[in-house]
Amino acid sequence: MNAIIWPEGYVPGYTENYVSNEVIVAGLSAADIWPLLSVPSRWPAYYANSANVRFYDGKGPELAEGDRFYFETFGFPVEAQCNEYVPPVAGQPGRVAWHGWAGEEGADDRLDVHHAWLVEDLDGGRVRILTQETQKGKPAAALAATKPNPMINGHQDWLDGLVSAARRN
Template sequence: MHAIKWPQQYLPGYTDNFCSNEVIVKALDIHKVWSLLAQPSYWPQYYANSANPVIHNSNSETLKAGDTFYFETFGFPVECEVVEYQAPENEQPGRIAWHGWSGEGEDRLDVHHAWLIEELPGDRLRILTQETQVGEPAKALAVAKPNPMINGHQEWLDGLVSAARQ
């Protein structure tokens, strides 16, 4: 199975917080999942912790490398830049990742949020999402119980799978 590609400054284990969520499901169309993920306007329809997505520098509703966008999640207004984008094709996994940031000074939170979607043998689809975070808010999230990042990203995965099945 493939792995997330990490920028050095966001390498898990060296950041203030890290979370990883994954599902492997049967009989799900990779292109339908990709469409729901690569178009932020769909996110609030299947993930309640996402609101008000706007792509800033594109007339397209589908993200691409270099796009900047905004959305609200976990109580944070987040500005983002897509730093990796590879739609799934020719048996290669789909990859999308963004650098996101919110706040200033001691309240600043920087994240690298990455997704990997790949077809597996036996008509199975693997969806992996991982995020690293840096900053004081990340330190607080890392010790919160229950873990809001793990639980929130699992809701995102579950909602994505459910929406793709409809």
């Protein structure tokens, strides 16, 4: 199975917080999942913890490498820039990732994240969906210390909603 590609400064183990969630399900393919994940305006329909998605500079509705966008999640207004976008094709997983941030640079409430997704077809008519996120800053350290972990639970809700939405389509 494939792995997330981490940019410098966001490698797990060297940031204040890291979470990883994964599902493997039968009866769906990467082609079923990708349209729901690659179009941020679709997220709120199946993931209640995302809202108010918008793109900048006339971009969207589908993500593309370099695109700037905004959404709200976990109580944070997130500015984001897509820094990896590779749609799935036969024999190659889909990859999408963004750098997200909230707060002013250098401020105590500044949060920086790298949120990455990998969607790959497996044998036997199965699909694997992996989402991982690293976070930097004081808010990230606070999230890492919170039990139960809101990031793990929230991202699991995102995965579960994504699978349910794909099954409905």
